[in-house]
Amino acid sequence: MENIFVFIELESGAITKSGIEVLGKARELADKYSKQVVGLVLGNDFNNFAGLLDCLARLGADEFLLAESDKFTDYNSEIYGKIICGEIEKLKPQIVLLGSSKIGKELAAQISAKFLSCCFQDCVDIDIEGDFLKAKRLVLAGKAFVTLKSKCSQFQVATLRQGIFQPKIIGKDAEITRMDVPADLVSRIIRKEFTGRTSGKVSLLGAKIIVSGGRGMKSGENFKILEELADVFGGAVGASRGAVDLEFRVFDDQVGLTGKTVSPQIYIACGISGAPQHLAGITQAKFIVAINKDSGAPIFKAADMGIVGDLFEIVPLLTKSLKNLKGEK
Amino acid sequence: MNIIVCVKQVPDIEKPVKIAGKVIDESSDFVLNPLDEHAIQQAVIVKEKLGGKIIVLTLGPERAKQALLRCLARGADEAIHLKTDNDCNFDSTAVSVILAEKIKTLPFDIIFFGGKAVDTNSGDCGVQVAKIFGIPCIPEIIKLEIDNEKVVAVRQVDNGEEMVECSLQAVFTCQKGINELSILPLPKIMQAKRKPLKVEDVCVNNRFSEIIDLEVLPNKRGGLILEGNPEEQVKRLVEIFKKQGILRE
Numbered sequence: 001m002e003n004i005f006v007f008i009e010l011e012s013g014a015i016t017k018s019g020i021e022v023l024g025k026a027r028e029l030a031d032k033y034s035k036q037v038v039g040l041v042l043g044n045d046f047n048n049f050a051g052l053l054d055c056l057a058r059l060g061a062d063e064f065l066l067a068e069s070d071k072f073t074d075y076n077s078e079i080y081g082k083i084i085c086g087e088i089e090k091l092k093p094q095i096v097l098l099g100s101s102k103i104g105k106e107l108a109a110q111i112s113a114k115f116l117s118c119c120f121q122d123c124v125d126i127d128i129e130g131d132f133l134k135a136k137r138l139v140l141a142g143k144a145f146v147t148l149k150s151k152c153s154q155f156q157v158a159t160l161r162q163g164i165f166q167p168k169i170i171g172k173d174a175e176i177t178r179m180d181v182p183a184d185l186v187s188r189i190i191r192k193e194f195t196g197r198t199s200g201k202v203s204l205l206g207a208k209i210i211v212s213g214g215r216g217m218k219s220g221e222n223f224k225i226l227e228e229l230a231d232v233f234g235g236a237v238g239a240s241r242g243a244v245d246l247e248f249r250v251f252d253d254q255v256g257l258t259g260k261t262v263s264p265q266i267y268i269a270c271g272i273s274g275a276p277q278h279l280a281g282i283t284q285a286k287f288i289v290a291i292n293k294d295s296g297a298p299i300f301k302a303a304d305m306g307i308v309g310d311l312f313e314i315v316p317l318l319t320k321s322l323k324n325l326k327g328e329k
Numbered sequence: 330m331n332i333i334v335c336v337k338q339v340p341d342i343e344k345p346v347k348i349a350g351k352v353i354d355e356s357s358d359f360v361l362n363p364l365d366e367h368a369i370q371q372a373v374i375v376k377e378k379l380g381g382k383i384i385v386l387t388l389g390p391e392r393a394k395q396a397l398l399r400c401l402a403r404g405a406d407e408a409i410h411l412k413t414d415n416d417c418n419f420d421s422t423a424v425s426v427i428l429a430e431k432i433k434t435l436p437f438d439i440i441f442f443g444g445k446a447v448d449t450n451s452g453d454c455g456v457q458v459a460k461i462f463g464i465p466c467i468p469e470i471i472k473l474e475i476d477n478e479k480v481v482a483v484r485q486v487d488n489g490e491e492m493v494e495c496s497l498q499a500v501f502t503c504q505k506g507i508n509e510l511s512i513l514p515l516p517k518i519m520q521a522k523r524k525p526l527k528v529e530d531v532c533v534n535n536r537f538s539e540i541i542d543l544e545v546l547p548n549k550r551g552g553l554i555l556e557g558n559p560e561e562q563v564k565r566l567v568e569i570f571k572k573q574g575i576l577r578e
Contacts, residue, residue, distance in 0.1 A: 011488070075486070078465060101487045106468055109456035112422050118538040119421050121451040134541065139419070140353075141342035141447050146419055147542040188465045188499075192481065193492035203488070251471070251506055252485065257342070257447060258363070258505045265573065276343050283546060287573060289566065295554075305569060306554045307562045317563045325567065 005093035006039045013049035018099030022160050024168040027060030037061045042072040057173040067179045078187040081110040100159035108159045115155035122161045141280035162206035163263050202236035209235030210264045215242040216271020229319045240272045256281035270311045274299025330381030332372045334441045336365035338396035339448040351540045361396040364443030367503040372441050373404035382406050401521035402513050408526040421453035422537040429461040442502040444469045455502035466500040471507050
């Protein structure tokens, strides 16, 4: 039986939401086309994360490979790439799936170069036709969809966009195997320093609700009202390039062509005029709300719903009424 | 320091996208990929500090020459145009294999790429070329300090920023913020035409994927503007959110 190989990314010892979604999709394909799902997890000190293994076991894989080493505490592209490519070489899977985080994408590119196969990044849909992977991706700055079909029957690589695929819980526990990890893992890349994300507590990728601000926010401090609104939903705060250029927010928060491409259920654009570069990042939002003073702003044409008005009045009102509504329940 | 910069010509995404069948309409406007502009600029910064030579490389049809001329104007010393008659826009592995074959014949310490191309939105080629050569790749860097022995780079990762050290040879892909782009003065644009630009015909034989369909997204948004005073507008919006089922969780 052909294998679907899934790499599961951990974050602080927990399985990522994206990892759960990728496993769900892998299971769906495996059931449909009678294939096996083999998952690989790299981490350190699994015993310290009680519940992780029980949780993993039911997310859709038939088998899990656990690789444990202190070398896996922080991501290192060379070390991770070496271990993953090594396992893929042994298993010779038909398909390799990863989440479309920066790590997932980098590993996918490595795998495709190593085994000379297709590399479909950030897919919004995938399927198998015959022996070949078919994938749909957003291209041309979010203005078009391309559907691609692999020409290789093995090692076909794809990363799946966050927040699109459904997780699955299965009744059967996956078999968990601990892998032997080589002791001499070295890399020419050495991490010297790490600065964690400071602004915006919730990650933009995978967030269900995103509240974004632009130049119209006038200052970085004013983003506080957007954070309060986002908090009501447990959402994330983003920014336009204009706001980032004015240093209201850090680049990591930037939504748009050079920043992040997001796909929330609701995107609330506050004081954002709607330059094509920004719109390119939000085409996959299910519902877009625009709040802007300027009724001629292009954002209103790209939004499902618009409020022409003062965001400093509208946003706190919205936060308040949503809070009241939550209080009633 | 021998520096190679790999660039790509892409459709100008500020203009409406035109598609002919399964590919970009050739009557579209094409530009040097914005992040590749930062890649070439970074190569110039490194050369100014350490000396050396910059070779810029592209794979693409006849028109891609314009992208190379722009890089020569920015400060590249030589350009190589791997000319194709057909487009392989969405097959990153195919492109990387051809680029690597050419790079193999050139001396290099560093290879720069743009973080990703605006048309394919993948960012694969830098990582793939590095893997083919078995050398380190640091993608999406926003800072680079370099001397003859080692390199310190800051890259964006999913949950923050990471500062890493690595040895050369290596590949770096450049993210916005790594440098400021100066305006190109006309004399430099004129001089670029006199710099060496070699054209080599290549055939993309080895394909790893094919395009089944390419469709422009319709703009389906309603663009409805809510009436009333702020209280009424917010009330209406909250009702819509309720309908969307967002507030149930």
